Amino acid sequence: MKRTQRIAFGILISLGICRAALAEDDIKIGGLLETSGFIASLGQPALEGAQLAVDQVNAAGGIKGRKVSLVNVNTESDNTKSVSALKRLTTQENVVAIIGPSSSGSNFAIADAVERAKVPMIGIGATRGIVMPTDRRKYVFLVPLTDVVVEGVMLKDMKKRGITKIAMLHSDVAFGTSASDSLEKLVKDEGITLVDNESFGNGDTDMTPQLTKIRGTDAQATVIWATGPGLAIATRNYRALGIKGPLYLTHAANDFNFLRLAGDSANGVLLPSSKIYVANELPDSDPQKKVLTSFSAAYQAKYGHLPATFAGNGYDAAMLLMDAIRTAGDKPDAIRNAVENVKDYVGVTARYTYGPQDHFGTRAESVEMLTVEQGKFKLAH
Incomplete structure (x- = not known):
């Protein structure tokens, strides 16, 4: 070289x-x-x-x-x-x-x-x-x-609205089953009764049977807990069945993709969420603003x-x-x-x-x- x-x-x-x-x-x-x-x-x-x-x-x-x-x-x-x-x-x-x-x-x-x-x-x-x-x-x-934090806030909102009986529909994966377990424990502390608790497969494309069963109960409000397309499908099924009472959703619903998939069915839902979408509505005293x-x-x-x-x-x-x-x-x-x-x-x-x-x-x-x-x-x- x-x-x-x-x-x-x-x-x-x-x-x-x-x-x-x-x-x-x-x-x-x-x-x-x-x-x-x-x-x-x-x-x-x-x-x-x-x-x-x-x-x-x-x-x-x-x-x-x-x-x-x-x-x-x-x-x-x-x-x-x-x-x-x-x-x-x-x-x-x-x-x-x-x-x-x-x-x-x-x-x-x-x-x-x-x-x-x-x-x-x-x-x-x-x-x-x-x-x-x-x-x-x-x-x-x-x-x-986490599920326990947001469920606690959600249950307090229910009490404020005079709701004492609720039903739940959740996915059968860890996110849904964990939330179901924690909700069953938390409702007792808030004086709320969980009158029905249904589940669905994470890949299911129609939750009408479970929601029809919920419609037949005396629940004053329904909670749906899932992620991805299943959450939007269940929301559309809920509206199609004409179930009365407020519809509460998991914090996973605070997603633009959910809004797109659920369409008009999303209007009127209630969900515990971070403050990211409502920052301009927060008081200046809020340290997160x-x-x-x-x-x-x-x-x-x-x-x-x-x-x-x-x-x-x-x-x-x-x-x-x-x-x-x-x-x-x-x-x-x-x-x-x-x-x-x-x-x-x-x-x-x-x-x-x-x-x-x-x-x-x-x-x-x-x-x-x-x-x-x-x-x-x-x-x-």
């Missing part, structure tokens, strides 16, 4: 080493967000929100001069693929923390593996059981409004459309993890400890306070009851 060739080769090798060193110096956060499959309408906005958070931190100089990279593996709304994706992130990508999937079922599927890997994960599944019991879920946290309006403006500037509530979940998860890294360093155990010690963090979806016995984080004051008027979310009165 000629001397000039040796020099050129050496320069290329040096550049490669420098690039590798720079890449290795990045702080890598993993994502398990579903951009295809059944839960893609939740996972895609969550990924967009998380990426926005990372971009903002990097634009401000990163974390103590180090850039943050988000490595997302599309789990395709599949529990088995979620397990494989988690293994890739922890053993090949060597991420220091993870933003978990939107599907409650996928969060349940990987929770034990997260504990074995000892890498902190903030999941976006909205089922409280994902982090229970906390002595066996030390590395798993949540950012969405400024955060919400700033986030919404930045999101629209980046993606060209309004953020769904799930985008706020992804954004909050990423910001909480990056704040923990800024405070405690990039070792997974230190990140876990820092997240567990978060107190009154004001996010997009909620205000968060965690603790050794509380990996749910969200507080009831983060929830508003919404309704739908002419295809748009509004504060309920």
Whole structure:
């Protein structure tokens, strides 16, 4: 090899080493967000929100001069693929923390593996059981409004309206069954009777039989708890049957995709929700208002459309993890400890306070009851 060739080769090798060193110096956060499959309408906005958070931190100089990279593996709304994706992130990508999937079922599927890997994960599944019991879920946290929190707010709204008897229809996946279990316990504390509790298959295309049975009871209101197309189908079936009384929906209904699929049937529903769609209606004294309006403006500037509530979940998860890294360093155990010690963090979806016995984080004051008027979310009165 000629001397000039040796020099050129050496320069290329040096550049490669420098690039590798720079890449290795990045702080890598993993994502398990579903951009295809059944839960893609939740996972895609969550990924967009998380990426926005990372971009903002990097634009401000990163974390103590180090850039943050988000490595997302599309789990395709599949529990088995979620397990494989988690293994890739922890053993090949060597991420220091993870933003978990939107599907409650996928969060349940990987929770034990997260504990074995000892890498902190903030999941976006909205089922409280994902982090229970906390002595066996030390590395798993949540950012969405969880089923127990929103059901509590929903039941108080029912009491305010004089409702004492209700019926429920829920999907048979983890998100629906967990909410059913918790509602059956919570109604007793509020003096409300659950007179009927029906379920349907997550892939069912007609819930008329179950809703016909509910129509035959003395329920004064009905609760439907599901995600994806099934929620919209059940809502349309409910309206087609002419069932009287208020229709309450899960917080998963605070989604533009639900409005599109349910059409006019969505008008008049009641649902517990984050404040993202009604930020301009909030009083200036609400600590989330400024955060919400700033986030919404930045999101629209980046993606060209309004953020769904799930985008706020992804954004909050990423910001909480990056704040923990800024405070405690990039070792997974230190990140876990820092997240567990978060107190009154004001996010997009909620205000968060965690603790050794509380990996749910969200507080009831983060929830508003919404309704739908002419295809748009509004504060309920």
